[in-house]
Amino acid sequence: FTLHKCIYLLQQTLENNLTNLIKRNEELENQMAKLIQICQQVEMNTAMHEAKLMDECDELVEIIRQRKQVITVKIKESKVMKLRKLAQQIANCRQCLERSSALITQAEQSLKENDHARFLQTARNIAEKVAMATASSQILIPDVNLNDAFDTFALDFSREKKILEGLDYLTAPSPPSIREELCTASHDTITAHWSSEDEFSVSSYELQYAIYTNQTNFINLYSSEDSWMIVPNIKQNHYTIHGLQSGTRYVLIVKAINQAGSRSSEPVRLKTNSQPFKLDPKMAHKKLRLSNDFLAMEKEESSLKKSHTPERFSSTSSYGVAGNVFIDSGCHYWEVLLGACTWYAVGIAYKSAPKNEWSGKNSSSWVFSRCNNNFMVRHNGKDMLVEASLQLRRLGVLLNYDNNALSFYDAMNSQHLHTFEISYLLPVVPTFMIWNKSLMILSGLPVPDFADSSEGEVCISREHESPYTPGRKSCH
Template sequence: MKLRKLAQQMANCRQCLERSGALITQAEHSLKENDHARFLQTARNVAERVAMATASSQVLIPDVNLNEAFDNFALDFSREKKILEGLDYLTAPSPPSIRDELCTASHDTITVHWTSEDEFSVTSYELQYTIYTGQTNFISLYNSVDSWMIVPNIKQNHYTVHGLQSGTRYVFFVKAINQAGSRNSEPARLKTNSQPFKLDPKTAHKKLRLSNDCLTMEKDESSLKKSHTPERFSSTGSYGAAGNVFIDSGCHYWEVLLGASTWYAVGVAYKSAPKNEWSGKNSSSWVLSRCNNNFMVRHNGKEMLVEASHQLRRLGVLLDYDNNSLSFYDAMNSQHLHTFEVSFLLPVAPTFMIWNKSVMILSGLPVPDFSRRPTRAWTGLLTGLG
């Protein structure tokens, strides 16, 4: 029985020596490694195996006493373990985290901010972004390499991307990099603001007064003193002005402060729309208008009544050019008023008409969350109301 136990322990010792030989061979190969990152990784593997061998060394101490004829068998790796524990192991940095609340945007830029737990071990960051198409499977989206823009070798924890499309959502990843590898952040969806614009004085009716900043237009009320009815039905009654931009892509939102005006029309129009005609009376313009106590939407001479509060003071306009829609909102009450479904063929300009008082334009705004709610769209022909 003692001989069998001793034979078993000798077999265990032989097996341990063989593993030690393999471990020494691996260590010798690692010493010849020139790549710093691969050397540290190999050294780490050796250290783990040494730790395992040291932990199991008690198995090699014989429990058979043959008249104290044998010494205890044990492999002592304590010196090597101490040396290996002194190495500064380099690992891939932890994934950075994009701070949505710190990110800012204009109509053509987005500044991305992020944080990293391993800031001092990060050699550089890499920013990757693409237009968000609504795809929720970010793994598939990330694998679509051709659609991604890459900004390498960023040394700070923020970066401003220029030249983006107005009113467009983007997906961003940040990659933290060092010699041992890299890791990506979770995706972040950020969007640019709408295209800012002002009123174009060259398009303004001669009886309209524009403010110096071209954001407010006021109707000359002297012509209304002669008649209680605005000249909205005459060929010269198109008291309007257009924005100084033509939009052909993206999602854009602006608001109109209506003040005390009760006769107005707000919408969009092609450049080819007749200048001396009431907006919405042709196929080149789409508007929501108020005629005293009646609210209506109008296009190509067709009109349809819309329910809206007589206290409406902020009219929101959402132009989603890429998705072929033009929507109107009571911005103060987050209430949807109407949506046109339009297959736009040409660039459109914001258009504004008033027959009394004044209105003020607020442009370059971010698309509000309430505009993402489902809306009922105008898909049929309108019935003329006379």
């Protein structure tokens, strides 16, 4: 029995080792096949580059030959022109010289004449000709002097020689670097800036961008060409992208390109600002005063002198105003400076929401509210108390239309207060109501990091859940 067991164990061990050895041999064969394939590819690439090198050098030689011919023709044309001028001047000088020699002979013979009468007869005529010949010979100045013949032309190929001596392999440029500190954004644009270590070897840049979300698998996004918008053939180190969604985060990549290939920058995430808006005076209650820039609202206090508490129990006491923009996409963030206001409601509503009713009292509006010392959120007439500091002075509102969420924050303390989950059916408008004091809005802001990081981790209030908490006070 022991012998059979040993044989069996040895057989199993040998079979396992044999299987591993066969597997290892297969791996080595695959690896060797890959190496052979790479060697063949190296041979093909080398032959291709050598052929390309010969073509490029032949093209350079042909350019030099053609330039040599052109310059040689110019030199010969300059020579012919100058020699033609000089030959003409030599002929003129020869004619003058012959006439002068003849006059000299006549003048010498006249001077030898002893007969005064005959001398006077010939000397006057000869003297005038000598004078005219002398004057004409003084103006025979050459058009081409010695310096002009040699110093007006020079050959200097020192720059070209340095360029030729510097000929080498052209490699793809180094990856550019996106300068986040220089990039700027508005509600529908992003201006990207980048730098390159060897920008002189870059023929153009290509900018790629896509919408980025926290759920995005960046590796899959990067490999999917359909996900990217591409801006080719950029010659500068900056570019402004137009027509973007408000309050949206984008991922950007820049490619540096030349004839040898391209290299890409590291991806960078940039976000657009929120849609800017103001208070709409046409939608304001008659007892509200709006500032000249339509960014602040104030409640008239005359009605409060008759009562120590705001008119919060009346169905007509909706002292509200809406923003002048309807939002149907993107992510938007604005803040409300509350000051000393202790009775207010801030949120959003559909256009169909009743105008003379407190926001949140119907199914078409959602608000965060303060009633004296109580903070609550309201929708469809139902309240839920929210923990917040009595020193809350800056309320942040994050409307993520695409992700079906409306969130409120204590912006000064970067604290999340509440999030509604809303299946938006229509465009929504920001709404504001006060029952005392005043408030101011700040719109067109970028989504702050604390709001970005808290998305997905906050407490969600679903529309179908009952927000009532027994024993807690509601503000109707």
